[in-house]
Amino acid sequence: MRLISFLFLVTLGYLSCGKDNLQSRPRLTLKEVSATTVPAQGRLQIILELTDKEGDFKDVIYVRKQTTRCPSSNFTDSQLYRIPGTVPRTANFKGEIVMSFTYPFELQPRCTRPDTAVFSFWLRDDKGNLSDTAKTPSIVILRP
Secondary structure (H helix, E strand, O other), X not given: OOOOOXXXXXXXXXXXXXXXXXXXXXXXXXXXXXXXXXXXOOEEEEEEEEEEOOOOEOOEOEEEEEEOOXXXXXXXXXXXOEOOXXXXXXXXXXXXXXXXXXXXXXXXXXXXXXXXXXXXXEOEEOOOOEOOOEEOOOEEEOOO
């Protein structure tokens, strides 16, 4: 099993708007990407916002990395990215997910040249509803 440096932080808040603005299915949106070019040995931090009317989202976050030049660098994973069980699942849930990817494991191109990747994220709730898919802009990943 590969080692992954993974920072996951969820902050809990309540929506200032009425309940009617939230959907039954979870909503996952991209808030921020730390860089659109990652140097060799660099890190990438991605901040997502999760909202869920019932607060019944599952703890698994699906992550897909899709590259343009180096297919061996692609991956889809649901085993290594989890929302901690200590995060309260409350109605009208709103929180941030901060994910950190490291160069040697998730980022480094598996080819001899730099590559460009798009990261996609999604999750499900207890009723099987699938969230929106949040996607990063194209991110250039450099080689040493």
